[in-house]
Structures are given as structure tokens and as C-alpha cells.
Amino acid sequence: MKNDSVFVYSSDLLGYKFSETHPFNQLRVQLAYELLRDSGCLEDEQIIKPRQATDEEIMLIHDPGYVEAVKQAGKGQLNREIALNYGLGTEDTPIFPNMHEASSWIVGATLTAVDHVMEGKSKHALSLSGGLHHGFRGKASGFCIYNDSSIAIEYMKRKYKARVLYVDTDAHHGDGVQWAFYDDPDVCTLSIHETGRYLFPGTGSIHEKGAGKGYGFSFNVPVDAFTEDESFLECYEKSLWEVAEFFKPDVIITQNGVDAHYYDPLTHLSVTMKTYTEIPRIAKKVAEKYCGGRWIATGGGGYDIWRVVPRAWSYLWCVMNDQAPSGQIAENWLKRWTSEAKHPLPPTWEDESGIYKPIPRKEEITSKNRATLEKCLYSIKKSS
Numbered sequence: 001m002k003n004d005s006v007f008v009y010s011s012d013l014l015g016y017k018f019s020e021t022h023p024f025n026q027l028r029v030q031l032a033y034e035l036l037r038d039s040g041c042l043e044d045e046q047i048i049k050p051r052q053a054t055d056e057e058i059m060l061i062h063d064p065g066y067v068e069a070v071k072q073a074g075k076g077q078l079n080r081e082i083a084l085n086y087g088l089g090t091e092d093t094p095i096f097p098n099m100h101e102a103s104s105w106i107v108g109a110t111l112t113a114v115d116h117v118m119e120g121k122s123k124h125a126l127s128l129s130g131g132l133h134h135g136f137r138g139k140a141s142g143f144c145i146y147n148d149s150s151i152a153i154e155y156m157k158r159k160y161k162a163r164v165l166y167v168d169t170d171a172h173h174g175d176g177v178q179w180a181f182y183d184d185p186d187v188c189t190l191s192i193h194e195t196g197r198y199l200f201p202g203t204g205s206i207h208e209k210g211a212g213k214g215y216g217f218s219f220n221v222p223v224d225a226f227t228e229d230e231s232f233l234e235c236y237e238k239s240l241w242e243v244a245e246f247f248k249p250d251v252i253i254t255q256n257g258v259d260a261h262y263y264d265p266l267t268h269l270s271v272t273m274k275t276y277t278e279i280p281r282i283a284k285k286v287a288e289k290y291c292g293g294r295w296i297a298t299g300g301g302g303y304d305i306w307r308v309v310p311r312a313w314s315y316l317w318c319v320m321n322d323q324a325p326s327g328q329i330a331e332n333w334l335k336r337w338t339s340e341a342k343h344p345l346p347p348t349w350e351d352e353s354g355i356y357k358p359i360p361r362k363e364e365i366t367s368k369n370r371a372t373l374e375k376c377l378y379s380i381k382k383s384s
């Protein structure tokens, strides 16, 4: 089964770096890669190198003026006022040298994954540096410059005439991808995320269902703060099966942000590694049933780069390959990173029980989420 999946990776993908202190830290991609190698879960022949995306490919989604601005900003040649109009040079998305080149590697990595799957060379492909779902056509937002997922979807539509289902389980709403295809009935988007009431970007309500011909092809399940594994997974699993049955996609692309974890410093959800072992299992089953297995997965958010991201993203790869690591984390990996880590590294693949105190409003949160899910399921049924 090993040739069923490819892992897109090279050190070129690590150049997407805002600063030493910015929460978005691509060291996490390297940490996941090394954990997999140290665990014996990733073989040389499963790794493929990315390419850089061309300007033409980036402009499948992004405005030419914006791409030019990103290029100039990366050379230190963009006026501050103009930069801010493009969402560049903000606290969230600061300017850094060669930001265009670094971003085009990430887009190219996701396109490499897409071609591998769509040309039938493998069933699944993983592009962990991708999943930059907040990037807009003409504006950077929320740590995202170019939206590799949106570009990949448009690329699949044009090159392979594919109907694409995009599934986003990042704690933040997948706004950039949703708005890019809001009026498009050949692309269906589903985002399960923490409600925008107290969290960036504030959108992703149940009422955002698409527009024009795309009405009824955009779905959202915003869950309450402090949502735990069971409820998050219920919302994800039920909505995903229902959407897949309605839309019958040719291919699925998932955004696997892992910032809904209890440890994540930027969000308020309370899921654990359990959620990150189940999310890919269900995605894989859905892809098998509806798409001949065709499944491209990207990374996304994830700001506890020591305790959460390496394990969660490694597990995602393992599920693609029908592996289920458990028990102790590879000793080599722990030794290499323990002194650098900001928190004690968890010694096992699973989270220990009781990493957080019982959530007092658990029942109320669960029933509220269930009501939101029911509304979403009703919308999907109406679209069918």
C-alpha cells in the first residue's frame, strides 16, 4: 500500500517565515517530517520534491496587482501605505524578504500533490506546508499570502475538469477558499470551525451558503468555544458524509489545521489528539467511497508547534498509509528537540487523559453544536 500516498517535502518549503517571534512557524513542518522519519513511517520513495508555482498559476486566483505588490514587498520596494492596502506589513502578515518566492514554493507543493493524485500516480498526497486558507484574491490575511488551496482547486477545475470538495477543519473559518468559490457550483466547501463570535476571521456562519449558481454549495458548522472531541467529531463526520453524498465530488482536498487542540494558544476549543486521529480516517473513507480514493491533504494552522503539530500531522500521514502509531514517541526525535522545545514534549502519540479540567458547560455546548449541525444538515438536504 506504500505507493498509495506521497509526501511533498523539501527544505525550500521552510522559507515562509515572518519573524523569529511570529506564531506561524514552519519549523513545525520539519518537526513532523523528522518525527515520521525517526518513527520509520516515511520512506525515501514516498517523498516527492515540490516545484515553485508559476506566476500564471498564482494568478488563477490572485489579482496581478497583488502578486506584483507581494514581489515588490519581498524586495523591500513597496510603499507602506500601498502595502497595507494589500494586507501586507500588518501585525498578522508582516513583510519578509523574498516572500513571493517562499509563498510560490508552498503553492507549487500543493500543485505537485494535486498532479500526482489527478494523474493517478498515487491515491493520496500530503502537502503539509500548504493550507493557507485566509489568502484572498487581492489581499493577504491571517498569516496567509497566497491561497494554495484555492489555486489548487481552480487548477484542478481547469486542467482536470474536476468537481472539488474542500473540507476545512482548522479552528478558524476557511474564509479565503469559501469566498473564492462562493458562486461556483462545481466547488463545494465545508468548514467546521470555532464560531466567529470571538475568533478571527469572524465569518463562517451557518447562513453563508453560497450565492447565485453557487447557492447551496457552501456549508459551515461553527462550533462553540470549549468544544471537545466527541462533539467536534460528530459535527465533522455527519456533515462530511452528508455533503459528499449530495455533491459526489471527483476529488477531496482537506485543510488539516490542528489549532482546535486544547493546547493551541490562539483558539478556544478543547479537542485532543483523538480528533486528529479520526479526522483523516473519515476523510479517507469518504474519498474511497466517492472519489476512487483521490484525496489531497494540506496542513494549515497549528501554533503549539511542540506538543501538538508534529504528532497530529504525522498521524495524518500515517492514516493515509494505513498505519496507526501508538505508545512511545521515537526517542531520537525527543532527544533532538527536548532542549529547544518551549514545553515538555509529550512522550506518547496519544494525549494523556486529563490534560484539561472538565468543561463545566459540556452538555450545553454539545447540544448547541448539535442544533447547529442539524441546521447545516437541513441546508445540505435542501441542496440535494
Ligand SMILES: [Zn+2]
Pocket: 170, 171, 172, 257, 259, 300, 301, 302
Ligand atoms: Zn487556524
